Amino acid sequence: MPTQAILVENLTKSYGKFRAVNGLSFEVQRGEVFGFLGPNGAGKTTTILSMLGIIIPDTGRVEILGMDMSRNPIGVKERIGYLPENATIYGELTAWKNLEFFANFYRMSNAEKEKRITELLKMVGLWEVRYRKAKTFSKGMKQRLLIAQTFINDPELLILDEPTSGLDPEGAHLVKRLIREAKAEGRTVFFSSHVLSEVEELSDRVGIIVKGKLKAVGTLGEIKxxxxxxxxxxxxxxxxxxxxxxxxxxxxxxxxxxxxxxxxxxxxxxxxxxxxxxxxxxxxxxxxxxxxxxxxxxxxxxxxxxxxx
The missing domain is CATH 3.30.70 (Alpha-Beta Plaits)
Known part of the structure; x- marks a missing residue:
């Protein structure tokens, strides 16, 4: 089994004359928390979308959990959980029905789905409002539901794009706790954030991307x-x-x-x-x-x- 959860090699992606990602290469080891830093427009989201197979890079290769993303995208997605920065939920559905909808994409029995949804709603503090429509939720409650959705398939690898964006201190504390617990359970966590204190607090290693290029990578001590x-x-x-x-x-x-x-x-x-x-x-x-x-x-x-x- 490869030691890397994520392997990115010579990734390049251009939009017209603008090169969003320029020869990017890095590794994320299994079981570590990797913080991905960069200013707006640095190429963070393009990198993440390339890792997920949502966009096709011009050059380069992405390997997730030992699988080539371009050759086995379904196999990869069955084993990862992804939280986009601007994710949306179905407002007309209840919290329970939102999670049930996404659980249906995976090979889970009805008993497994019920058990998993119950665990997740309790984990993010939404059990008491499980039958309320999501459109009545506050922004923080919606983000909690999205985080629960990210865990629905019991993923080996979590890819989180600005996971605490828009959250109040209590919600941000919950996200940080879940990241620590995910690591303790042996999961790998890759997350981008503009909150430097979060990256410093949570990350085993950090990568800094500027203008599509990786400027620094390593532990905080190594980078310093x-x-x-x-x-x-x-x-x-x-x-x-x-x-x-x-x-x-x-x-x-x-x-x-x-x-x-x-x-x-x-x-x-x-x-x-x-x-x-x-x-x-x-x-x-x-x-x-x-x-x-x-x-x-x-x-x-x-x-x-x-x-x-």
């Missing part, structure tokens, strides 16, 4: 280290005694913060050299830490450049 290696290190130093003038070939600038504190910007991590230098000067080191960038720092500078403009 890649960013620091490219952008430089911000080192905070504090001593008991006043700091002397600090010089090093890797230092780009020093910003004093009082007589015994400074922020040192360097091309590489020079803490070992700094520690030796300050100790030789007879100084007591109180702090010598690298200021790790936030995901927001990485995201904004990846998209907009050094100054975030």
């Amino acid at each position: 280290r890649q960013f620091m290696e490219l952008e430089g290190y911000e080192i905070k130093v504090e001593t008991k005694e006043p700091l002397p003038e600090i010089e090093h070939s890797e230092i780009t600038r020093v910003e004093p913060v009082g007589p015994n504190r400074a922020i040192i910007f360097a091309r590489t991590d020079i803490r070992e050299d700094l520690s030796k230098y300050l100790s030789e000067k007879g100084l007591t080191i109180l702090k010598l830490d690298v200021e790790e960038p936030s995901l927001e720092d990485v995201f904004l500078r990846t998209i907009y450049g050094r100054d975030g403009e």
Whole structure:
């Protein structure tokens, strides 16, 4: 069995002269939560729709759960759950009937359908309103019903496009809980989001797409280290005694913060050299830490450049 739940190789898709996805390649491992980040128009939705076989890429290959999407789209779709960003429900149908409608697409007995629908409505907190028409639901309740629909076939892989969009804090908390539970059950979760804190909180690995190209991929720690290696290190130093003038070939600038504190910007991590230098000067080191960038720092500078403009 392949270790990847998703394998995307050299994916390209153009609309006229506009190239929405440009030579995109990445993998998502089985059992992990993968966060997919990018600004509007970056190619996130085009990538997702290509993964689902809803649109046909110009070049490239997509493999889902070991199956080639172009050769076995039905087999793939039987094993995945998909939540579009702007999904709709049938307003004239009750919550129960909405789920029953989608359950009919899968090979489930009536007893299995009843058991599954009951579990899902309770899971998303809609059991008490199961016989109400969906058109009477609030936006948050509709999103909960859509999330239940995504789980109807007990999928191995969840593909969620902006799953907390439009939800109140309680609804967003529910979605995050369900993502964690899905991982704990051994499912794979691929989700796109513009809420950086969600991606940071939930993801095992992250991919950042900009103008159709994957600019960074890896764990948050790996991406932050890649960013620091490219952008430089911000080192905070504090001593008991006043700091002397600090010089090093890797230092780009020093910003004093009082007589015994400074922020040192360097091309590489020079803490070992700094520690030796300050100790030789007879100084007591109180702090010598690298200021790790936030995901927001990485995201904004990846998209907009050094100054975030």
